[in-house]
Amino acid sequence: MCGITGIFDLRERRPINRALLEAMNQTQFHRGPDEGGVHCEPGVGLAHRRLSIIDLSSGQQPLFNEDETVVVTYNGEIYNFPELTQELQQAGHQFRTHCDTEVIVHAWEEWGEACVERFRGMFAFGLWDRNRQTLFLARDRLGIKPLYYSLLPDGHLLFASELKALMAHPDLPRDMDPQAIEDYFAYGYVPEPRSIFRSVQKLPPAHRLSLRHGQRDLPAPRAYWDVPFNSLPPLDEAAAAEELVARLREAVKIRQIAEVPLGAFLSGGVDSSAVVAMMAGLSPDPVQTCSISFADPAYDESRYAQLVAQRYQTDHYQEQVDSDDFALLDRLGTLYDEPFADSSALPTYRVCELARRKVVVALSGDGGDENLAGYRRYRHHLAEERLRGPLPLGMRRPLFGALASLYPKADWAPRVFRAKATFQALARDAVEGYFQGVSILRDELRAKLFSPAFRRELQGYNAVDLLREHAARAPTADPLSLVQYLDLKTYLPGDILTKVDRASMAHALEVRVPILDHPLVEWISGLPPDLKLRGGEGKYLFKKAMEPYLPNDILYRRKKGFSVPVAEWFRGPLRERLRIKVLGPRMADSRLFDMDLLHRLVTQHQEGQRDHSPALWSLLMFEGFLARLEAASP
Structure with a gap:
C-alpha cells in the first residue's frame, strides 16, 4: 500500500518543478515509509511513497517497462497478477520483477485503457506513456483506494492519493464548493466526485481518465464497470449458501499473499468473523487477529470477538480503549483533509494502531452490509415503500405533504404519536425517502442551518440530487437493490472505505477487503433480494451459510457497531x-x-x-x- 503523486502539463511540455513534486510526495510519507521515488521529464512528473508488501527487494516506483517508454506510480494490490504475468509473458513481454506493479505497465502495452478491466483488486494509479503522449489515471471498481485530481489555471494537472498532497502546491485554489458543503451536512462526508474545494475532484470508483499534451479542457472520466444486479439462474437456498462460502473462501485466499506479517481485524460482528473463519481454514498456522474493547460495557463487544478467537485458536491481541478517547479529535482532521463526520473514525484509528504492532497487512469485513443488506435502514426503507405503494406519488405528495405541514412535530413523544414523520415519509418518492433516512441533518434543519447568503449560493441545489443521479443510472428497479446500489456508490466509498484507508495508512497498515472482491460483488448482486433480507433478517443467506462456521450468538444478535458516546x-x-x-x-x-x-x-x-x-x-x-x-x- 502506498501513496502516489503526479504533475502533468496538459497544455505544453514545460519542465516540472521537481522540488515541489518531492514536497507534495513527502506529505504522504505515512502511506509509504519504506521508500520514495520520483521521475521527471518534460511535461510530466510522477512520485511515489512505498509500503513494501510483495517483492520486497525490487518493485521500487515509479516503475518502467523494458524500454522505459511507459512508467507508473501505483497504490494498491492486484491479486491476480501471477495469472496476468504468465499471460503477458506468453505474449512476449519481459518482466524484471516479481511484483504486481510491473503487470500494470505491460498490461497497458497489451490492452491499453481496457487493462483495468483485467485487474482484480484495489488500485489507483497514474501511468505515463511517452510514445502515445498519454497520462492515464484509473481507480478500482469499488473505490477502495483514493485518487484526487485538479487542473490548475496554468494548465498543470495534479493528482495524488490524498488531498493534502495537492494542498502542498501553492497555486491550488482553495475556495470551498457550496454543493460539497451541502453534501457534507447531509451525508457526513463529501461524496464522489466532489471534494470540499471547487478546484479538486475525486476520480469516481470504476472510472478512468486519459489526458494528452495539447488539450485545453479536462475531459470527463469514463466508467469501465458497474455493479450489474443481473439475476442469476435459479438455484436453491442450500446451493446458493454453498457457493457463497466457496466464493468468499477464494476471495480470502488470494488476499493472503504477502511477504510481511498478515492478520485480520476481529470485531465480533458477522463479516469480520466470517473472514477469520475462512482464513483459519486456509492456513496451517494460527491467524493473527486483533480487536479493541471499551471500558464502558454499553459499547463493548469484545467478548464476541473472543468467542471466534477461541473457536479458531487464533493468536488474538486485544487492548482496551477508554470510552472517553477523544484526544484524537485534532488528529482526525489532519488525516481526512476534508470535513468528515463519522465518529467511528476514532475507534477505527485505534484498532489500526493496534493491528500495526503485530502485522503489516490486515483483512477486514468491510462491505458486507452494503452487499448483503445488513443495515437496519434497509428494513425501515422497505416498510416505508410498502406504505407508499398503494397510492401514486402524484396523489401522495399533495395529500400527505399537507397533513405533515399541519401535524405538530413531536420527537419527544412515543413513536406511535409521531404522525408528522409518517406523513412526510408518505409524501416522498423512494429516493427522497431513503435520503431522509440516511441524512445527518434533514432538509428542514439544513435549510435553517445555513445563512441566507449561503443558501443563495446553492442556487436550489439539494444533496438528494446526487442520489437521484445515481438512481437514474441504476441497473435495477427493485426497492432493496436500488438502495444497496445507492450505498455502493456513495456511503461505501465516501465514508466506510475513506475512513479505513486514512486510519490504516496513518499507521502504514495495508487493509484488504475480501467481501469487496468484484466477482463476489457481481455474484451477490444477482441473488434474489429475499435471500439478502427476509423477515426482517438482514444478510439472511450469508448468516445461513455461516452457521457451520460461527455460533448463533455471533450471527443472530443485534450488532452495536463501532459507536462512541x-x-x-x-x-x-x-x-x-x-x-x-x-x-x-x-x-x-x-x-x-x-x-x-x-x-x-x-x-x-x-x-x-x-x-x-x-x-x-x-x-x-x-x-x-x-x-x-x-x-x-x-
Missing part, C-alpha cells in the same frame, strides 16, 4: 470545547451559518432537551477543517 461527551468532558468551537468566531466569520440556530442546538443538547449530537459532531468537525484551512493558507 458523542452525546454524553458534549454534555460532559467536551462541553466547553463544543461551545468554544461551534459558537466561536471562526464559524461566524465563515458566514455560512445562522449562528442563532447554532446557539439553540448547543443549548438544547447540553440542557438535555434534545439530542443534537449528530449535527453538533458534524459542526465540530467542520470547524476543525476551517481551522486547518486557515493554518495552511499561503
Whole structure:
C-alpha cells in the first residue's frame, strides 16, 4: 500500500518543478515509509511513497517497462497478477520483477485503457506513456483506494492519493464548493466526485481518465464497470449458501499473499468473523487477529470477538480503549483533509494502531452490509415503500405533504404519536425517502442551518440530487437493490472505505477487503433480494451459510457497531470545547451559518432537551477543517 503523486502539463511540455513534486510526495510519507521515488521529464512528473508488501527487494516506483517508454506510480494490490504475468509473458513481454506493479505497465502495452478491466483488486494509479503522449489515471471498481485530481489555471494537472498532497502546491485554489458543503451536512462526508474545494475532484470508483499534451479542457472520466444486479439462474437456498462460502473462501485466499506479517481485524460482528473463519481454514498456522474493547460495557463487544478467537485458536491481541478517547479529535482532521463526520473514525484509528504492532497487512469485513443488506435502514426503507405503494406519488405528495405541514412535530413523544414523520415519509418518492433516512441533518434543519447568503449560493441545489443521479443510472428497479446500489456508490466509498484507508495508512497498515472482491460483488448482486433480507433478517443467506462456521450468538444478535458516546461527551468532558468551537468566531466569520440556530442546538443538547449530537459532531468537525484551512493558507 502506498501513496502516489503526479504533475502533468496538459497544455505544453514545460519542465516540472521537481522540488515541489518531492514536497507534495513527502506529505504522504505515512502511506509509504519504506521508500520514495520520483521521475521527471518534460511535461510530466510522477512520485511515489512505498509500503513494501510483495517483492520486497525490487518493485521500487515509479516503475518502467523494458524500454522505459511507459512508467507508473501505483497504490494498491492486484491479486491476480501471477495469472496476468504468465499471460503477458506468453505474449512476449519481459518482466524484471516479481511484483504486481510491473503487470500494470505491460498490461497497458497489451490492452491499453481496457487493462483495468483485467485487474482484480484495489488500485489507483497514474501511468505515463511517452510514445502515445498519454497520462492515464484509473481507480478500482469499488473505490477502495483514493485518487484526487485538479487542473490548475496554468494548465498543470495534479493528482495524488490524498488531498493534502495537492494542498502542498501553492497555486491550488482553495475556495470551498457550496454543493460539497451541502453534501457534507447531509451525508457526513463529501461524496464522489466532489471534494470540499471547487478546484479538486475525486476520480469516481470504476472510472478512468486519459489526458494528452495539447488539450485545453479536462475531459470527463469514463466508467469501465458497474455493479450489474443481473439475476442469476435459479438455484436453491442450500446451493446458493454453498457457493457463497466457496466464493468468499477464494476471495480470502488470494488476499493472503504477502511477504510481511498478515492478520485480520476481529470485531465480533458477522463479516469480520466470517473472514477469520475462512482464513483459519486456509492456513496451517494460527491467524493473527486483533480487536479493541471499551471500558464502558454499553459499547463493548469484545467478548464476541473472543468467542471466534477461541473457536479458531487464533493468536488474538486485544487492548482496551477508554470510552472517553477523544484526544484524537485534532488528529482526525489532519488525516481526512476534508470535513468528515463519522465518529467511528476514532475507534477505527485505534484498532489500526493496534493491528500495526503485530502485522503489516490486515483483512477486514468491510462491505458486507452494503452487499448483503445488513443495515437496519434497509428494513425501515422497505416498510416505508410498502406504505407508499398503494397510492401514486402524484396523489401522495399533495395529500400527505399537507397533513405533515399541519401535524405538530413531536420527537419527544412515543413513536406511535409521531404522525408528522409518517406523513412526510408518505409524501416522498423512494429516493427522497431513503435520503431522509440516511441524512445527518434533514432538509428542514439544513435549510435553517445555513445563512441566507449561503443558501443563495446553492442556487436550489439539494444533496438528494446526487442520489437521484445515481438512481437514474441504476441497473435495477427493485426497492432493496436500488438502495444497496445507492450505498455502493456513495456511503461505501465516501465514508466506510475513506475512513479505513486514512486510519490504516496513518499507521502504514495495508487493509484488504475480501467481501469487496468484484466477482463476489457481481455474484451477490444477482441473488434474489429475499435471500439478502427476509423477515426482517438482514444478510439472511450469508448468516445461513455461516452457521457451520460461527455460533448463533455471533450471527443472530443485534450488532452495536463501532459507536462512541458523542452525546454524553458534549454534555460532559467536551462541553466547553463544543461551545468554544461551534459558537466561536471562526464559524461566524465563515458566514455560512445562522449562528442563532447554532446557539439553540448547543443549548438544547447540553440542557438535555434534545439530542443534537449528530449535527453538533458534524459542526465540530467542520470547524476543525476551517481551522486547518486557515493554518495552511499561503
